[in-house]
Amino acid sequence: MRRIGSLFLALALAAFFTGSAMAAYPEKTVKFLVPFPPGGGADQVGRLIEKDFKEEFGQPLSFIYRTGADGGVGATELKSMPADGYAMGTTGFPLLLINAIAKKGQYTMKDFDYLCAPSSDVVILVNRAGDAVKSFKEFVDLVKKTPNKISVAAVERNGPSHLATLMLKQAGLPINIVPYDGASKGVTALLGKHIDYLMTLRGASMSAMSKLQLLAVATPERVNGLDAPTMKEMGYDVVSPQNRLIFAPAGMPAEVKARLVEGLKKIYSKPEVIERHKKAGFDIEFIGTEEVTKMINDFVPRAEELLKLAKSLE
């Protein structure tokens, strides 16, 4: 009788402890690493869900800023944090990948678990409103008539808009590529007539849209609410993704990861969260962990090829 009793007690204790270990995550503050300065777009990823995270998980987020090397320093730091579910961070895709290839960070893509990609942005080709060239087709015709005489600017170096211009060139259009450092400088140069065509990100140039004319988008299919063809349907295989990424060091326990992913999915489905993001200029388009991981792995070879092309053009 006593033996059965102690066995029962042992089982009960075991159940209690393992059960509570699972139910207990998270039992303390979760660190959220932002690889860019506070107040910017990356910071917003965490700030916009700060309240909801606390509601959903019962623990607050604590923000850590580690800037440098276009996000490379922060990612390197996150890699060496313990993979226990109490450290995660945000970055961009394909930024994370590019930094790894360019050795701006000391990590490889395998060092991380990708939890989700909550929002995305669209790479668009624009020129000045009122310009004589009014469509992508006219643009293409002009470039073919005057090869290597038309410049298309991008809004970062080795980022989604730059990659899009590289893809366009690779697809056979003889353009001259001029990377600028940031959407403000790129749009200003376009409006000041220093360059005539700009590949930029919709989110970054949204407030200037009234002065711009949209020619095409760099997505696999047409975008809701944007009246422009995809470059793909016009015969140029230019598909340049831009997603925000929430990631964590690789090797988290399976239950912890599942809980985190499920919670994030819930947060991003709430209507007030979607509304809040929309006001701040982000369109929520939640991509879950398996899809994101696949998207990343598929893009790696193409990115490597494009970066080699960029180097050869300097």
Place this chain on the structure above:
Amino acid sequence: METTLFSQLVQCTIAALSPLNIVIMFAGLVIGIIGGMVPGITIVTTIALCVPFTFSMPIDAAFIMLGAIFAGGTYGGANASILINVPGQPSSFVTTIDGYQMTLNGQAEEALYGALLASAFGGIFGAVALLLFFEPLSTIALQFGSEAFFWLAILGLTTLAGMFKGATLKSLMAGAIGLALSTIGLDRASGMPRFTFGYYPLVQGLDMVVMMISLFSISQILHLIESEGEYIAKYDHKPGIFSRTGKYLASHCKWILTLGSLIGTVVGALPGAGGSIAAIIAYNEAKRWDKKAADYGKGVVEGVAAPESANNGSVGGALVPMMALGIPGSPAAALIAGGLMAQGLIPGPTMFETNGNVAYTFIISFIIANIGMIPAGYVLARICTKILAVPKYFIIAGVISLGVIGAFSLRGSMFDVFVMLFSGGLAYLCNKARIAPVSIGLGLVLGPIIEEALTTTMMRAKTMDSVADLLIFTPMSGTLMAISVLAVIMPLFIGKNSAFRSYSFSSIRFFAANFKRLDIWLTVAFMVAAAVLLKECENITGSGRIFPEWVLWSIIIIGALVCLTEACAPVKQGKPLTGRVKACIAVHFCLSLACYFVIPVLGFYASLLVCMVLMLAYSYFIFLKESCSVKRLIQIVAFAIGMTVLQYLCFSKLLNVTVSQGLLF
């Protein structure tokens, strides 16, 4: 009923002036000024910390707060520049030139009030320009293509030529050194690491604020040990200085203030150009056109008024692209834009039509904040002058410890701390060799702008026959280039203080004493370093190679000229330093370095505490040979503990900086 612009503005002003808003404004001003004053805390951080608080405020209160912090923060840096020769903000580093000189001359209050009034003037000017002229301003700003940016930055660089009479060549070399330092890190053309020698922490490059701390703070503080007297400078508070300074500015400096504010507003409207380059150009131009040009650098209030009005004017200017195009022109403006968007306002050209009231309220709040800055700044300035009553050894220990945590807090990197200490020591040696750290700072600030503009122009020019088509043969480039060339040549060859005048080439004999000269050895060291980096340049592919090669070759060529001219000149003996003073300086420097190494062992704050106590104990009991009294000991320990607690509250609690843990705290 048709509402005129004027009646709308009046309405908004009345709405903005409620008692609650006034309280919030002063709170914002104080927060901004203090944040701006402390080297290591940037305006961007201050604004970022406060923006979340504004979400729950009514819209006009939110605007007043943000505007107040922005204005106060931009001005606040001048206080530190003037009192301890350490720029609180990168945009105040030009203010150190005349501002600190004025303090040394016993005119600290004149400098502080001059900076305050000039900043307020600049801020109001910029805001009014924003309100009434943002369309034409924006059109002007759009005309500046990458080639114009390039020459504008070069024009800023030409300040070096005229800055130090008789040491033009050394100044130019120092500028080139600054330019070279700015190339370490990521190559701006391809975004790839450059000059990192495989050492990962160098990938981040040398952070601007860290370098400001090291070039000014550490070097200046070590220099303080050499000076006689127990305090930084003689200072007696005399009544009526504020009104006297105000009257002087109103009567003698109208032109300079207007020029400075105008330059600030226009330069601020160019995305990517900020308060620093505005201040540099304003100082340069004010000096060029002022009859009293020879006095600049010796401590005249004009030398403070010009850059300060420019950097506050650039705040209004930075908002121009945001209003006209919807594009924020600087990181701080982007934060403000975020704050506006959270209140439902989409910045951009439609703002005045759809939300006219709100937009006008925002600008009016900004103007009111600049006016309110005057009393708030006055009170804080009076408090700050108390620093001058603190014995200098305490200031030295305090600034070193503040520098360490300030440098660390920027990127959470111990490497930054090491860079700061190492380059601080080097900057001290440069100071002794008359290779001015201010010139190195100038190169550091302008280097990235120059290189980026050059690279972009070269890429654009691929569709043309040659780069020269863009870089030289366009109206804007041509004009700016001509002005720059003249600005460099004239001080070198013409005028009483031409660089070559005092050297006789006919008698090229090497004085044996030259071999002991620090400046020649240092120059040679820089030339060798440049040669090493030149060799490394061969590993850089693509256009990221061009700018560093030019700059490194300039260091070598100018360095050779410096050695030659200095070798031919009769050696000017300054007062030699006694061995005890040298030992004191060495001890302070070594203790700082020791602190860096001890931090991983003892913990961040513990190390700082011990370091401060040891420095002060050495200064008083060994260097000054004071007898070891309990009173002094208590003073030292209390000060160290007080500083540590203050730093802990400010950095770890407020700014959430996570410091390395060690055995202790």
